[in-house]
Amino acid sequence: AAPGGGVEAEEVAAGPALGRLEEEARRRRERLRALRQRTLQNKDSGERENKQLREDDEEETVKHKELKLRNYEPEDEELKKRKVPQAKPASVEDKVKDQLEAAKPEPIIDEVDLANLAPRKPDWDLKRDVAKKLEKLEKRTQRAIAELIRERLKGQEEELASAVGSAKQEGSDSD
Structure with missing residues (x-):
């Protein structure tokens, strides 16, 4: 260079x-x-x-050098004037009460439901899914049974009527 x-x-x-x-x-x-x-x-x-x-x-440096006597007990009268009064702690009782109320656990159930405690059978979900279909089938089955009963009653009434009719004929012949 x-x-x-x-x-x-x-x-x-x-x-x-x-x-x-x-x-x-x-x-x-x-x-x-x-x-x-x-x-x-x-x-x-x-x-x-x-x-x-x-x-x-x-x-600025003069401002920063101002004494703040917080933890020191001065002996000089001039310094005693600069002493900062004791700070009073803020009350936190209200905040603590609010937090405790918010954190309260739910009441414990006194009675234990055995259905919730007992282990479920392996096919419980299948039974649950088929239950709706079974309800429909149950209704149809009840209707079919009622219809069969009505037919039998009608058949018995016809037999009874024919038996009564034949009894009348026999009774009129014997007179």
Whole structure:
């Protein structure tokens, strides 16, 4: 590297052959140079501003150095004036009561239902699914039984009527 900007001469010589990383490094160097130039220019005109900033910083440090005596019992009268009174803890009883009420368990069942405790048979789900179909069949079966009973009663009435009719005929013949 030659004195007085030899790096720039090398960068110009390389031209478009610079890699991506080299290009980023070159940009950073340019930004740093621009920043240095700005700081040098501001140094001359910015001394007045710097004094004002220093005064502001001093005021802030004074504010931060204010004593707050919380756990210390001062002996000096002047320091006793700066003592912070004891903080009173906030009441959390209401919050705790609300949380306890929200966390109350459901009442325990006194009587145990044996149907829920006993293990189910392996085919319980099949029986449950077929139950609806069986209800329909049960209704049809009851109707069929009622119809058969009616037919038998009609048949018996006809037999009874024919028996009564034949008895009348026999009775009229015997007279």
